[in-house]
Amino acid sequence: MNALDELDAAARPRLWRAAKFLLFLLTEGAAVLLIGFAALFVNFQPAWSASLPPTGVARPGDAKSGSLLLKNEDGYSEAIRLGIDVDLTASGPTIRARVTQLFRNPSKDWVEAVYVYPLPPGGAVDTLKMVVGDRVVVGEIKERQQARIIYEQAKQSGKKAALTEQQRPNIFTNSIANIGPGETVLVQIEYQEPVHQTGNTFSVRVPMVVAPRYNPAPIVQSVEFKPDGGGWGASATDPVPDLDRITPPVLDPAEHAPVNPTAITVRLQAGFPLGEVKSHHHPVKTEKVDDGSQIIRLAEGVVPADRDFELTWKPAAEKAPSVGLFREHVGNSDYLLAYVTPPSVDNAMQKPLPREVIFVIDNSGSMGGVSIVQAKASLLYALGRLQPGDRFNVIRFDNTMTVLFPSPVPADTTNVGHATSFVSALKAEGGTEMLPAMRAALSDGNREDASHVRQVVFLTDGAIGNEEQMFETISALRGRSRIFMVGIGSAPNTFLMTRAAELGRGAFTHIGSTDQVEERMRGLFAKLENPAVTGLSAKFSEAKADMTPSVLPDVYRGEPLVLATKLDRLSGSVEIKGRIGDRPWSVTLPLANAAEGKGLSKLWAHRKIADAEVARTMRQSTPEDADKAVLALALEHQLVTGLTSLIAVDKTPGRPDGEMLKLADLPLNLPAGWVFEKVFGEREPLQKQPVERRADDARVQHAALKRPSPVAAAPAAVMLPKTATDADIKLITGGILLIIGLLLFMITRRQHVPL
Known part of the structure; x- marks a missing residue:
């Protein structure tokens, strides 16, 4: 018995009708139905994707989580990927930081990557290394313009080069030229900074994102020159002349996943038994070491670079040390770093004003x-x-x-x-x-x-x-x-x-965070409501001293006076005097008791540079004299400043002749807690053409005033079109043809295939 004979009597008529229906589809109804299905599935591709993309070029649907796509003439290619590793070693009063930035080029193009990033304003940047394959290129400090010329020459000749520039004391730029297709380049910078102390708490802060800046519009005055040359000229005053260097593209978090994953490790060697160690904005895990130090890492491994990392620690004893004295010998000089916290005064003994x-x-x-x-x-x-x-x-x-x-x-x-x-x-x-x-x-x-x-x-x-x-x-x-x-x-x-x-x-x-409001404001009011220590002075008994700050500031309750000094010899003592309210106060520190410190010469030079900049601002020094002092200190101590940069060039040419170099401004995340529309204005439909805006256009408020909006002009933050395809037309056309085909089928079925 064959398979057809095994079917029961009720099933045989249904199978026969289905067979006749399929036969009809293959003859009289096939054409119309096939046209309908074809209209649904045939891809009428736009011009940029008429052919299959080459390796390294992705379509919007191919984007991986957290990746960015750049629009180019061939389609969309993945943008430069950036990974960041921050390694901090806190040794007593100082912190040595190593920041490694990994740039990977997943595209088929040769790329120049430019990344704007923050550092602590007290950080003295002194080291740059570029790692290409198994080669390590160490950077050199040069005057800023000279470093830029060297970088541009290397870029034009196809050599890999890295340039570290300071835009503000807390904003830096790394430019990396000639990253090849599929290639990875490591850029590592190092800096030295002091540990911050307030009362019983020591801390370090790692800024992780440059927030979008408001930039006032320039004031321009102009008049027409008279033919005889004796008329007025034109002058322009721009409050932010380096706007393009501090305004990187910013991603809209509603359109893009976070980028720039960052890992942070802190090796904490406080110099005293540790009590509470706390990370305020990131969960961490802590490993205790036999020597009493601790290693702190991010609990999640990596986090998006969208908020500052803050770590605080307290001594196991109830009170922090009130005095710290550290020394370092470099060249023919000794460098001294002193922390002195004046005692608190009982308010009952002196009523504040x-x-x-x-x-x-x-x-x-x-x-x-x-x-x-x-x-x-x-x-x-x-x-x-x-x-x-x-x-x-x-x-x-x-x-x-x-x-x-x-x-x-x-x-x-x-x-x-x-x-x-x-x-x-x-x-x-x-x-x-x-x-x-x-x-x-x-x-x-x-x-x-x-x-x-x-x-x-x-x-x-x-x-x-x-x-x-x-x-x-x-x-x-x-x-x-x-x-x-x-x-x-x-x-x-x-x-x-x-x-x-x-x-x-x-x-x-x-x-x-809102959790810190009461604690931090209470600490602020302890400063506001209690007398400051004023009239401070420091005198060295034997050594010739170059001290910073040269004029000692007032200090407030719980804050230490921090002195950095260059000495011709480490001998004698230093006496610090001042007044707490209307009462005299003094303390004497024997220099022989100073402990060994690290990087103190860098901190002294960095603070002397800040003194020169303050003197220029306060009209105590001419701009020319201030620049001369900054440049001399930066070159002697090998530091990045507004007048000096670090440059590293790989001598081996990489980019072949004839290959174009494309610029990629790496985007930043919007800082955590910020609202994109509040900063850049409401989003507009992406298929619309850009419209020139005036500064008085109320619809753009903050975005227009930021001159220009970094998002609108950001090639690395391209927003992919949501409604710019012809899929809707194809669906409608295919649906209509299917309906026509089914109607024709029903009519023909009644005439030719009676069931």
């Missing part, structure tokens, strides 16, 4: 998200700490400004309540015009009033590019005011904060 406090809060677009929450919570806490007898005012700013009261008012219940309601209603939007707010805060109508201590508390993320204008404003207008900078958010501009606090004879506090 009432205060006039001017609170300034940044509510610009970059403060959107969690930053404005942190800033408002911090300011509300500060308002609640005002004492009877204090006076205060509140200023808020974005690209506009509001001064709450015409002049400072008493800190009574009514005024504080009004200020509380005002602050609670603030929203983040607009640009970051910081200068008018700082000028308003320093405007002092009671300059001769000695009955109140005048303090300015400035809460901001510092996301501006015209820092030098801020410093000049503070230097010119500070008067009797003391400026306390409160950095808000996951990636504040620490260079702006620390330099502004230094020029304003105040202090800098960072609040990176």
Whole structure:
């Protein structure tokens, strides 16, 4: 019996009808139905992908998680991939950092990669190494223009080259030329920085992302020259002349997965028994070593570079050491680093003067998200700490400004309540015009009033590019005011904060999460409410000393005085004197007791360079003299500055003649907690052509004022089109043809295939 005979009687008619139906499809209905299916599946490709892409070129659907695609004439190719490894060794008072950046080129092109990245403003960069295959090329310090010429010549000749340049003391750029198809190049820099101490807590901060900066539009004055040449000329003043070098492309987190994965390892050798060790913004795992030190690593292995890494540690004893003295011998000189924390004074023995406090809060677009929450919570806490007898005012700013009261008012219940309601209603939007707010805060109508201590508390993320204008404003207008900078958010501009606090004879506090608001603001008010140590001086008994800072600053409760000194010999002692309130204070340190330290000569030179820059800002030195001092120190101590760079060139040519070199500006993540639309404006449909915008166009607010928006012009942050294909037309056409085919089939079926 065959298979057909095995079917039951009910199944045989159904099978027979199905066979006749298939026979019909293969004859009379086949053409129409096949046309319909063909319309669904045939790919009418656009011009750039009419043929299969070569190796190394990807279609949008081929993108892997976390990868970027670059549009080119052949299609979309994967962008340069960057991996970062940060290795820190904290030895007593100093930190040696090694930052390794891995650049991998997955495309078929020869590429020049440019990456903008942050470093601590106190970091002295002195080493560059480039690893190509099994070759290690060590960089050299050159004057900036000379280093750039060497780099450009190597780039043109097809040689691999790496160039490390400083754009700000906390913003650097690595440029790597001639990375071949499928090739990986390692670039490693090293820097030295001091450990930071506040009270009983020691800390290190690793900035991981350069936040987008607000850049005020230039002021241009121009007139027409007269034919005789005796007329007026044209002049231009740009507050951010290096805008293109500090404005890398920024990824929209709604369109792209995070990039630039980063690993961090800290080898902590504190020099004393360790108590609590804490990472404030990243989960970590800790390994204890037999010698009492600890190794701290990120618990997740790698994390996106989108927020600062902060590690703090405390001694096992209740109190941290109040004095630290360290030495290093380099060449014919000795270098000394001293930490001295003055004792706290009992408030019961001395009643502090009432205060006039001017609170300034940044509510610009970059403060959107969690930053404005942190800033408002911090300011509300500060308002609640005002004492009877204090006076205060509140200023808020974005690209506009509001001064709450015409002049400072008493800190009574009514005024504080009004200020509380005002602050609670603030929203983040607009640009970051910081200068008018700082000028308003320093405007002092009671300059001769000695009955109140005048303090300015400035809460901001510092996301501006015209820092030098801020410093000049503070230097010119500070008067009797003391400026306390409160950095808000996951990636504040620490260079702006620390330099502004230094020029304003105040202090800098960072609040990176809402959990830190009360603790950090309590510490700030311990400084505000207690007398500073003033009138400080240092005298060496025997050695000839070149000390930095040359004029010692005031220090506040819990803060150490940090001295870096170059000595002709290590002998005798140093006596430090000052006044705590109206009481004299002094301490003497025998130099013979100094312990061995590492990298102290680099720290001394870096701080001397900062002194020269401050002297230029305060008009205590001419720009020419300041540059001369900076250049001499940088060349002698082999440091990267605004006038010197590190250059490394591989002597072996790599790029063949005739091969084009493509530029890739590596994009950065948006700092954690920021809101993209608050900074760059609302997203627009991607299929629309770009429209030229005016600065007064309200729709672009912060983005237009950032001059230009880094996202709009970023080749590495290409947003792939969502609706620019003809798939919808093909679906509709195919569906219509299928329906027609089925109708024809039904009609023909009734006429020819009765069932």
